[in-house]
Amino acid sequence: MAGPTPTAPQSYLQIIEACDNFRLPVASDLKAERLVPWRLSPDFNAPAIGLLRPEIIEKLRLENVRRPQVPAWDIREGAVSFAGFLRTAAERTHIMNEMCMRWRDEGLFPNIIGPKKWRGEMYPVYRNPFGKHDAPTQEEWEDNRNYAFMMERAACALFGVVTYGVHLTIYEDDVERNSCRIWVPTRSRTKPTWPGYLDNSVAGGIPSGLGAFESLVKEAMEEASIGEDAVKEHAKQAGSVTYFFRTDAGWLQPEVQYIYDMRVPPGADPEAFRPKPLDGEVESFELLPLSEVINRMRVGLFKRNCALVLVDFMVRHGHLTAENEADYLEIVSRLHGRFEYERW
Amino acid sequence: MAGPTPTAPQSYLQIIEACDNFRLPVASDLKAERLVPWRLSPDFNAPAIGLLRPEIIEKLRLENVRRPQVPAWDIREGAVSFAGFLRTAAERTHIMNEMCMRWRDEGLFPNIIGPKKWRGEMYPVYRNPFGKHDAPTQEEWEDNRNYAFMMERAACALFGVVTYGVHLTIYEDDVERNSCRIWVPTRSRTKPTWPGYLDNSVAGGIPSGLGAFESLVKEAMEEASIGEDAVKEHAKQAGSVTYFFRTDAGWLQPEVQYIYDMRVPPGADPEAFRPKPLDGEVESFELLPLSEVINRMRVGLFKRNCALVLVDFMVRHGHLTAENEADYLEIVSRLHGRFEYERW
Numbered sequence: 001m002a003g004p005t006p007t008a009p010q011s012y013l014q015i016i017e018a019c020d021n022f023r024l025p026v027a028s029d030l031k032a033e034r035l036v037p038w039r040l041s042p043d044f045n046a047p048a049i050g051l052l053r054p055e056i057i058e059k060l061r062l063e064n065v066r067r068p069q070v071p072a073w074d075i076r077e078g079a080v081s082f083a084g085f086l087r088t089a090a091e092r093t094h095i096m097n098e099m100c101m102r103w104r105d106e107g108l109f110p111n112i113i114g115p116k117k118w119r120g121e122m123y124p125v126y127r128n129p130f131g132k133h134d135a136p137t138q139e140e141w142e143d144n145r146n147y148a149f150m151m152e153r154a155a156c157a158l159f160g161v162v163t164y165g166v167h168l169t170i171y172e173d174d175v176e177r178n179s180c181r182i183w184v185p186t187r188s189r190t191k192p193t194w195p196g197y198l199d200n201s202v203a204g205g206i207p208s209g210l211g212a213f214e215s216l217v218k219e220a221m222e223e224a225s226i227g228e229d230a231v232k233e234h235a236k237q238a239g240s241v242t243y244f245f246r247t248d249a250g251w252l253q254p255e256v257q258y259i260y261d262m263r264v265p266p267g268a269d270p271e272a273f274r275p276k277p278l279d280g281e282v283e284s285f286e287l288l289p290l291s292e293v294i295n296r297m298r299v300g301l302f303k304r305n306c307a308l309v310l311v312d313f314m315v316r317h318g319h320l321t322a323e324n325e326a327d328y329l330e331i332v333s334r335l336h337g338r339f340e341y342e343r344w
Numbered sequence: 345m346a347g348p349t350p351t352a353p354q355s356y357l358q359i360i361e362a363c364d365n366f367r368l369p370v371a372s373d374l375k376a377e378r379l380v381p382w383r384l385s386p387d388f389n390a391p392a393i394g395l396l397r398p399e400i401i402e403k404l405r406l407e408n409v410r411r412p413q414v415p416a417w418d419i420r421e422g423a424v425s426f427a428g429f430l431r432t433a434a435e436r437t438h439i440m441n442e443m444c445m446r447w448r449d450e451g452l453f454p455n456i457i458g459p460k461k462w463r464g465e466m467y468p469v470y471r472n473p474f475g476k477h478d479a480p481t482q483e484e485w486e487d488n489r490n491y492a493f494m495m496e497r498a499a500c501a502l503f504g505v506v507t508y509g510v511h512l513t514i515y516e517d518d519v520e521r522n523s524c525r526i527w528v529p530t531r532s533r534t535k536p537t538w539p540g541y542l543d544n545s546v547a548g549g550i551p552s553g554l555g556a557f558e559s560l561v562k563e564a565m566e567e568a569s570i571g572e573d574a575v576k577e578h579a580k581q582a583g584s585v586t587y588f589f590r591t592d593a594g595w596l597q598p599e600v601q602y603i604y605d606m607r608v609p610p611g612a613d614p615e616a617f618r619p620k621p622l623d624g625e626v627e628s629f630e631l632l633p634l635s636e637v638i639n640r641m642r643v644g645l646f647k648r649n650c651a652l653v654l655v656d657f658m659v660r661h662g663h664l665t666a667e668n669e670a671d672y673l674e675i676v677s678r679l680h681g682r683f684e685y686e687r688w
Contacts, residue, residue: 130677132670212666236662240676256673258666316660318580322556322602326476329600332584333474336680 002189003196007300012311012320013327015297016334019304020243022252024051024340033250037341038159039081040092040127040148042074047127048341049148051160051252052080059108063099072099089136092149093122100155112157112251116192119153124208129162129256129339135209150208160252162339163205166216167257167309168235170201170224170275172264172287179290180317182310183275185223185282187303197303198296199282200310201262201275202226212258213237223282224275234273235262241312241335243305254339255305259312290319308335346533347540351644356655356664357671359641360678363648364587366596368395368684377594381685382503383425384436384471384492386418391471392685393492395504395596396424403452407443416443433480436493437466444499456501456595460536463497468552473506473600473683479553494552504596506683507549510560511601511653512579514545514568514619516608516631523634524661526654527619529567529626531647541647542640543626544654545606545619546570556602557581567626568619578617579606585656585679587649598683599649603656634663652679 010018025032036057037048052060057080064071072095074081086092104113111117124147126133131146156163170183183201187194204219206212216235220226238261245253264273275285288296294314297307312335314320322328354362369376380401381392396404401424408415416439418425430436448457455461468491470477475490500507514527527545531538548563550556560579564570582605589597608617619629632640638658641651656679658664666672 128674130673133666133673237659237665238662239659240666240673242673242677261662315581315583318582318605321581322477322584329474329477329584329586330472333586333680333682336677338677 004194004301009298010300011298011327012325012331013334015304015307015311016243016331018300019245019308020334020337022244022246035160035252036078036080038161039079041087042076042079042081042084044079046081049125049127049129049161051341053250053252056158059103089147089149093151096149096151096155097122100152103155109158111249113152113154117154121153121205122150122208123153123156123161123163123205124148124150125161129254129341133164133211135211153205153207157247157251157253160254162254162256162341164212165203165205165255165257166212166219166260167200167241167306168202168216168220168260168262169309169313170226170262170264170273171313172270172273173266174289177289179319181287181289182293182313183224183285184288184293184296185275185277185285188281188283191281194303196283198301198306199303200306201285203257203306203309206258216258216260222279223277224285225278226273226275230273231262234265235260238316239312241305241308242337242339243308243334244337244339245305257305257309259309261313261316290314311335348645353642354644355642355671356669356675357678359648359651359655360587360675362644363589363652364678364681366588366590379504379596380422380424382505383423385431386420386423386425386428388423390425393469393471393473393505395685397594397596400502403447433491433493437495440493440495440499441466444496447499453502455593457496457498461498465497465549466494466552467497467500467505467507467549468492468494469505473598473685477508477555479555497549497551501591501595501597504598506598506600506685508556509547509549509599509601510556510563510604511544511585511650512546512560512564512575512604512606513653513657514570514606514608514617515657516614516617517610518633521633523663525631525633526637526657527568527629528632528637528640529619529621529629532625532627535625538647540627542645542650543647544650545629547601547650547653550602560602560604566623567621568629569622570617570619574617575606578609579604582660583656585649585652586681586683587652587678588681588683589649601649601653603653605657605660634658655679 034054036052038050038052039046039048060073061075064073072083074083082092104118126146127148128146134145134147136147171180174180185199187197187199189195202220202224206215217228217231220231239259241257241259297310315332378398380396382394382396383390383392404417408417416427418427426436448462470490471492472490478489478491480491515524518524529543531541531543533539546564546568550559561572561575564575583603585601585603587599641654659676
């Protein structure tokens with residue numbers, strides 16, 4: 001059965017560096033792979049919404065060769081964008097969708113968008129990844145909005161586009177130990193990504209058109225059988241965590257996670273808050289003391305970004321401090337990094 | 345009596361931008377004031393520990409003219425550092441201290457280090473501002489340590505050196521309103537900085553040799569008459585907040601604040617947790633509903649960095665959410681910025 005192999009124990013900073021493992025190369029770094037900003041339009045001032053590897057740019061060139069009368073891509077030295085005539089969200093979405101499906105059907109990048117990797121979920125792309133997450137509308141002219149277009153979830157990594165998710169930690173206080181216990185799921189062994197790894201109590205991506213809290217409500221039911229009323233009454237937003245992950249194969253996955261806590265109220269019936277698998281994405285749930293969560297996190301049994309969410313939980317709840325963790329400031333800062341696309 | 349004048353209501357992002365109001369200029373920004381990194385040693389790979397304005401570099405040139413046999417400063421195009429022979433923390437501290445006191449006595453920069461601004465407190469300077477905060481020792485050779493030297497608190501702004509503090513929010517739950525009440529001090533009208541402004545429940549700088557939590561214990565007694573036992577039992581670390589503040593006069597004050605919460609336990613005698621002025625830095629304390637804290641914060645009555653700490657409190661406790669605040673991600677990210685000295 002697929003699953004993680006324990007590593008040697010890592011420090012908290014190493015845990016973060018295993019996930020937030022990429023920085024935009026500085027211009028002077030000649031050895032770095034030549035990554036090119038993907039802009040929304042050929043205007044040099046248009047925001048960069050992604051980052052392209054040479055092999056993707058090569059494919060985009062071929063796209064233009066395929067349709068020389070109406071090339072969809074503006075490809076210049078050091079900048080790639082949609083062609084200037086693609087000015088609405090609907091037009092950009094259409095071009096991307098048609099192309100990504102065709103690449104999938106032609107067998108390109110099978111490890112990223114092959115049939116087993118394809119999600120069939122559309123993800124939003126924003127001009128400013130930290131800006132307002134306005135929803136798609138039917139407006140044709142949308143230049144004053146942050147929402148730019150949407151695209152297949154699995155393909156986002158090919159283009160270095162920022163994706164968004166929600167992560168919830170369900171916990172109960174352990175007053176005796178001045179600590180807590182956390183509900184920890186094991187991911188299904190048949191999941192296409194990170195099979196058998198440990199996860200946050202509830203976690204999932206935010207598809208186009210759904211708000212963060214709406215996504216949380218949906219995922220809480222689908223993954224953990226937790227009803228909307230319980231989430232609305234007890235889940236509290238507690239910040240966001242961001243990291244720039246580059247896969248071993250070199251694909252870029254900058255991610256923003258909205259963070260929520262759900263504390264089982266003291267005296268409540270624990271059964272009422274016990275998460276149970278529903279949709280097959282989770283194999284089982286365990287209620288683990290924080291100390292055991294830490295043990296498993298340090299040997300690499302958690303999905304990497306979920307470990308970051310747990311480190312953030314430990315920071316916010318005073319389990320990590322300036323006194324017990326030498327890398328405290330670096331850790332807190334790294335949990336909230338920027339992608340710096342705006343510099344490009 | 346000195347004190348703040350209410351402004352028009354600001355958004356949360358504007359509140360943050362009023363404090364985190366500086367970014368290192370990019371090389372291509374020709375209109376930006378020419379700021380030069382201050383490195384610990386002439387080695388180009390030595391870390392930048394500050395940022396120097398042209399008028400400071402001019403004064404450092406005069407220092408070398410004063411002592412041409414043993415110039416203390418290595419001044420080159422685009423980089424300034426201690427001279428290469430100044431290799432220990434004790435030597436650097438001595439040079440800085442003698443110079444800053446002399447500048448004060450000569451009447452230089454009176455608004456920053458004049459007799460009324462001088463603090464008489466030594467602040468630590470670290471090679472890596474987010475690195476381990478090891479304490480000064482008597483070792484002569486300290487190249488493997490993060491601690492670099494110490495210098496007068498008031499002078500840090502002249503050199504753009506990062507300073508550190510602790511900020512504590514004392515609050516009690518307001519279960520009925522699903523909200524809370526916060527203890528808010530008014531700063532003494534005679535304070536040299538921000539007289540009459542509102543502040544965090546307890547706040548202060550971290551002098552050289554004291555740890556973060558030790559500083560909190562000290563400040564809690566001095567400013568709010570709260571005993572060590574109460575702080576140790578009820579104050580919990582909850583993260584850090586960083587911002588790069590540039591004063592109206594152009595001085596650079598990058599700051600890191602260690603953040604603590606102290607929740608008055610439900611059912612506790614409120615009198616036992618009531619802060620009371622002790623050392624004259626605080627005029628009075630009020631227990632304000634969060635809604636009133638927000639009102640006063642939005643019209644600029646809080647010291648700017650204390651408003652940031654309150655925004656961080658609101659984020660961590662779920663009062664600000666992705667649903668009720670369009671700038672949510674930008675706000676959370678900006679509360680944890682980096683100074684990027686490492687890029688220079």
